[in-house]
Amino acid sequence: MQKIQLTWLRKNLFNSWYNSLLTILCLLLIIQFIRKFVWWTIAEAQWQVVQVNLPLFLVGRFPQTSYWRLWIVLGIITFLIVITWSVFITQKNLIKHKFINLLVPWLAPTWLLSCPLILWFMGGGLGLQSISTNLWNGLILTLLMAVISIVISFPLGILLALGRTSNLFIIRWFSILYIEIIRGLPLIGILFIAQVMLPLFLPTELRLDRLIRGIAGLVLFSTAYMAENVRGGLQSIPREQIEAAKALGLPTPLVIILVVLPQALRAVIPAIVGQFIGLLKDTSLLSLVGLVELTGMSRSILAQPQFIGRYAEVYIFVGLLYWVFCYSMSLASRRLEKQLIN
Known part of the structure; x- marks a missing residue:
């Protein structure tokens, strides 16, 4: 094993004089960065900003009772x-x-x-x-918005993907127009549209909460991308399997539910989970439309007089929280793939 590792190092990192020099320089830079970062973390950083404001980071102003x-x-x-x-x-x-x-x-x-x-x-x-939803802040709001948006956008994305491959002209072109229009717009634009324009299409007596409008914006955006991911899986299914299922007498809905979708979704698990991870991180844009999620709460904490300028500590902690949840989703998807393959 050790011999194999030495062979790999010699072949990939020290196969010429300039690669050897570059490898050594990179190692020195990495060691220097780690040394300074560890020293800053232990001796210079003021982690009181995280310790004192931990409840605000996690649940915001949600009543303690x-x-x-x-x-x-x-x-x-x-x-x-x-x-x-x-x-x-x-x-x-x-x-x-x-x-x-x-x-x-x-x-x-x-x-x-x-x-x-x-x-x-x-x-x-x-x-x-x-x-009031104005008191729903911090990490709890980030996770809540992400989970609800994922739960709603996933089935809608499947329906749109099926609609785009449908033989019915109206359904197919409606799906194509929706997907291409939404994918051509930035998420921040869709969030502002949901906040400002969505109430214009509703009766005057029906006033949607700001949180509901934020979920609507995330769902509208994520559904279009989810549809394209699922469509990629649908295209990977051989036509012969569909024809064989129909030859056995299965109606089209059962063919889709029992034969097509299980294989299509299995084939695009990495893309779907990647979309989920992206949606979790996209919730950080909600602070621009008045929803104080994790990133917005971080800016509020940095406005406290005793912690002005402690950007590094706050954003490292916030980045660590995002990484924990994103990596957990990635790890779960890999285990799911292995289970389904075996």
């Missing part, structure tokens, strides 16, 4: 994630397989129903004290 609501919401989302994961990686145990099969038809409706239920519960449903 109602933190139990957040724990319930976290429990609901965790439970749904575990059930969804079990559906995809279920083993060939017959009893477990039958139990999971009973849950499959209810999985998507449950996810969709959980979105308005969570918003209603956090806002003051079930006779609880009303909590």
Whole structure:
């Protein structure tokens, strides 16, 4: 093993005098950067800005007496994630397989129903004290917006992808126009359109909350890209499989649900998860339309007189939070791929 590693180093990093020199210079720069960064982290950085404002980073101005609501919401989302994961990686145990099969038809409706239920519960449903969405800040708002937008945009993206490949002229061209128009607009523009123009298309007595309009903007944007990712998977399915399924007497809806979609989605798991990760990071733009998510809360904390100028500490901590969630999604997608392949 050691011999193989030495051979690889000699072949890729020290195969000529200039590659050897470049390798040594890069190593010196990396070591110097690490040394200075470690020294700054230990001796110079003022991490009190994170310690003092940790509740603001995580839950913003959400009332402390109602933190139990957040724990319930976290429990609901965790439970749904575990059930969804079990559906995809279920083993060939017959009893477990039958139990999971009973849950499959209810999985998507449950996810969709959980979105308005969570918003209603956090806002003051079930006779609880009303909590304005202006107090929903920080990491909890970032995750909430990302999860709800993912849950809604995923099935809509599948429908758009199927619509773009449909033989019906109106459905196909509507899907094409929507996808191409939305993909030609920047996300920040769509967020401003959702905040300013969306109420113009609704009755005057119906006033959407700023948070709902933010979700609408993210969903409109993400759905178009999700549709193209799914369409790539649909194109990878051989035509012969569809014809064989129809020859067995399966109607077209069942062919799509049982034959086409499982294989298509499996083929584009990396692209879909990449879209989910991008959507999580895109929530940082919500601060530009008045929603104080994690990035917006960071700017509010930096405005505190005792922490003015502590940009490095704040944004390193924020970047670490984003990295943890993004890498967790990437790691989960890789494990899911391995399970489905095996």
